[in-house]
Amino acid sequence: MSPNKELIGASTRLLILSVLAREANYGYAIIRAINQEGEGLFVWQEGTVYPILHKLEKEGLVRTQWQEADTGRKRKYYYITATGRGALAAGTEDWAGFHKMITALGEGNHG
Amino acid sequence: MSPNKELIGASTRLLILSVLAREANYGYAIIRAINQEGEGLFVWQEGTVYPILHKLEKEGLVRTQWQEADTGRKRKYYYITATGRGALAAGTEDWAGFHKMITALGEGNHG
DNA sequence: CACTATACCTTGAACTTCAAAGTATGTCAA
DNA sequence: TTGACATACTTTGAAGTTCAAGGTATAGTG
Numbered sequence: 001m002s003p004n005k006e007l008i009g010a011s012t013r014l015l016i017l018s019v020l021a022r023e024a025n026y027g028y029a030i031i032r033a034i035n036q037e038g039e040g041l042f043v044w045q046e047g048t049v050y051p052i053l054h055k056l057e058k059e060g061l062v063r064t065q066w067q068e069a070d071t072g073r074k075r076k077y078y079y080i081t082a083t084g085r086g087a088l089a090a091g092t093e094d095w096a097g098f099h100k101m102i103t104a105l106g107e108g109n110h111g
Numbered sequence: 112m113s114p115n116k117e118l119i120g121a122s123t124r125l126l127i128l129s130v131l132a133r134e135a136n137y138g139y140a141i142i143r144a145i146n147q148e149g150e151g152l153f154v155w156q157e158g159t160v161y162p163i164l165h166k167l168e169k170e171g172l173v174r175t176q177w178q179e180a181d182t183g184r185k186r187k188y189y190y191i192t193a194t195g196r197g198a199l200a201a202g203t204e205d206w207a208g209f210h211k212m213i214t215a216l217g218e219g220n221h222g
Numbered sequence: 223c224a225c226t227a228t229a230c231c232t233t234g235a236a237c238t239t240c241a242a243a244g245t246a247t248g249t250c251a252a
Numbered sequence: 253t254t255g256a257c258a259t260a261c262t263t264t265g266a267a268g269t270t271c272a273a274g275g276t277a278t279a280g281t282g
Contacts, residue, residue: 012238014213028260041208048239050262071248073259092213097152099210102125102203123269139229159270161231182279184228 012044012052013061014095017080017088020062026075027053053078061087123155123163124172125206128191128199131173137186138164164189172198 019025019033031049035042056062061084065077080088130136130144142160146153167173172195176188191199 018213026260037212039212041205041212045240045242046261047241047243047263051238054262071259073248074246075260094152095210095213099206101148101150101152102129102206137229138231156271156273157230158232158272158274162269165231182228184279185277186229 012048013056014088014091016049016052016056017061017084017091020078020080021085021088024077024079026067026077028075030078056084060084123159124167125199125202127160127163127167128172128195128202131189131191132196132199135188135190137178137188139186141189167195171195 015034015037016030019030019037025033027050028046030053031044031046034049035044038044053062057064057078060081062078062080065079067075067077069075126145126148127141130141130148136144138161139157141164142155142157145160146155149155164173168175168189171192173189173191176190178186178188180186
């Protein structure tokens, strides 16, 4: 289990949208990409990520398309939508504001 | 309700510990202090904060002491412990690392 | 005496996350 | 063709988190 579940849980959605804003991808690869990016800070489980992807789709932040890989395997690709990009931008801004506040509070402690 | 519940939920504990690292305080005032600090980004409810304070106490990150105010009112003061300061420092570091990652991902999107 | 603000706490519902298991397909080797 | 393994998607049950709402109690005000 992750040592900082609470810290991490915050921006699951934001992180997924960030990854998809770079380029469309399918679920299984998204999970690997994010966990690699996390560099040990956390490891996301399939049971966590897939439901979030489904929710993002229901909310219209991403759309999906089944595609067949060269291997013959079927993959469900996720594409970020315009709405999704908007949500990502807004979320990133909120994140920055929140971070600023946390930092300010921290600095107050040894000033 | 807060417009960014998920973003906020992350570091409830961190925020409380930050406030208490500045100076000891009692629950009701902590809630007002944090919500003021949030500047509209979020508003915490009593039903959220009190249980967290109880948990922090059980974990030894804070200790408590009942005190009587000038008004005659009884208040439960929360003091951060050495363990609590350690947890705050560690949490802040993790937070910084996580923020760095989010930022890096965001920059990748328009680079 | 009613009303408001302070001050603490608990409960039930909704939601989130995880661990675990389930389903299915392609690859590789014996 | 059989077995093992990685890929790929999904669901389920349990544990945890947060909120809205309400409950208790006391001090001050009109």
